[in-house]
């Protein structure tokens with residue numbers, strides 16, 4: 658029977674499907690990270706393998722190119738790990754990928770268990786938004802936050818870089834469905850090198866209008882930290898950092914548009930001395946850049962060395 662979990666509509670889930678995922682619920686990495694938006698951090702992140710887009714610049718290429726290599730975990734096993742005595746404190750739990758929507762049956766089983774076992778913790782779906790409007794609306798009602806990417810604005814860019822010419826239309830409709838359903842959305846716009854005119858500028862203008870009519874429930878996060886990762890390394894178009902003009906697009910977001918940190922500051926959870934972080938990979942690239950896909954407490958001091966603007970986040974490491 659055809660899989661309906663994403664618009665690819667493969668004839669069957671498994672090695673020959675687009676995502677390549679045979680069993681929803683394979684977990685690539687899980688642990689507490691400290692650099693998600695202020696509204697969410699610290700966040701317990703569950704990185705599920707498999708993706709409906711496979712963008713060239715994905716920071717965890719192994720999770721999307723070898724989705725069956727990661728171990729499968731029952732939802733309660735993941736929650737047992739999140740609730741372990743040595744897990745650092747967190748304010749939200751996010752399902753991340755790849756894209757968690759290709760693990761839909763597992764996500765549907767996980768949600769009620771997480772609600773029952775993590776009272777007071779916001780549940781977050783972090784997605785590329787390549788999902789139908791009705792599904793996006795249902796997710797908006799089931800999760801406390803949707804963190805949604807809009808990677809490309811034009812069909813041509815989406816076709817060339819992610820093999821999905823319908824992605825921009827689908828993702829914009831999904832974002833509007835989340836807003837119309839009353840959901841809280843952090844809309845992430847990752848600026849890409851060479852895509853200021855075709856993607857960056859129109860995406861910022863559209864996101865600003867969506868946020869303005871959403872009564873503060875849609876926050877727009879224009880991100881200028883792009884660095885070539887995965888299959889973007891050496892790519893003629895994506896294989897460089899943003900230039901100054903491209904980074905300056907961040908200023909196009911009008912001041913009246915809600916963005917992360919627009920909401921009141923939340924209390925910082927105290928970190929016990931017994932807290933332990935799982936090992937997280939570090940990648941050193943030939944151009945001298947360093948990629949930290951998961952910035953845990955162990956890696957935050959290094960991240961601050963590399964980018965001093967992150968220094969305020971060191972507060973998360975203060976002992977209680």
Ligand code: SF4
Pocket residue numbers: 660661662663664665666667669670671674675676677678708709758759760
């Ligand atoms: S979730 Fe995977 S198998 Fe299902 S339609 Fe999407 S890409 Fe195909």
